[in-house]
Amino acid sequence: xxxxxxxxxxxxxxxxxxxxxxxxxxxxxxxxxxxxxxxxxxxxxxxxxxxxxxxxxxxxxxxxxxxxxxxxxxxxxxxxxxxxxxxxxxxxxxxxxxxxxxxxxxxxxxxxxxxxxxxxxxxxxxxxxxxxxxxx
Numbered sequence: 001x002x003x004x005x006x007x008x009x010x011x012x013x014x015x016x017x018x019x020x021x022x023x024x025x026x027x028x029x030x031x032x033x034x035x036x037x038x039x040x041x042x043x044x045x046x047x048x049x050x051x052x053x054x055x056x057x058x059x060x061x062x063x064x065x066x067x068x069x070x071x072x073x074x075x076x077x078x079x080x081x082x083x084x085x086x087x088x089x090x091x092x093x094x095x096x097x098x099x100x101x102x103x104x105x106x107x108x109x110x111x112x113x114x115x116x117x118x119x120x121x122x123x124x125x126x127x128x129x130x131x132x133x134x135x136x
Contacts, residue, residue: 048092055078088113
């Protein structure tokens with residue numbers, strides 16, 4: 001530091017000021033990190049739900065094109081209406097559950113994901129437009 005009369009002129013940060021600034025940045029990072037991770041996880045779950053909705057819509061399209069009104073049993077069977085099936089962001093595998101009992105005797109369909117924490121998404125109704133083979 002230089003002196004000019006009675007005034008001190010500072011030439012930068014003191015070591016203690018730098019340490020305090022770094023500590024503040026670290027504390028902010030530590031506080032924000034879990035929030036960011038939780039937001040990423042929620043976004044991935046939402047993308048998985050959207051992918052399952054696309055698969056359910058493809059199931060309905062497959063059913064309407066099928067002569068006997070049946071649903072596809074595998075993703076490969078859906079390739080005629082869904083050439084590039086979506087994937088779960090967590091690497092989970094999609095499965096179909098067809099013929100779930102519903103209200104007033106209707107049948108429902110669920111598209112499930114094997115990734116941990118992903119609940120099944122149930123779509124209703126899943127009845128064929130005309131009488132076809134049983135889905136159970």
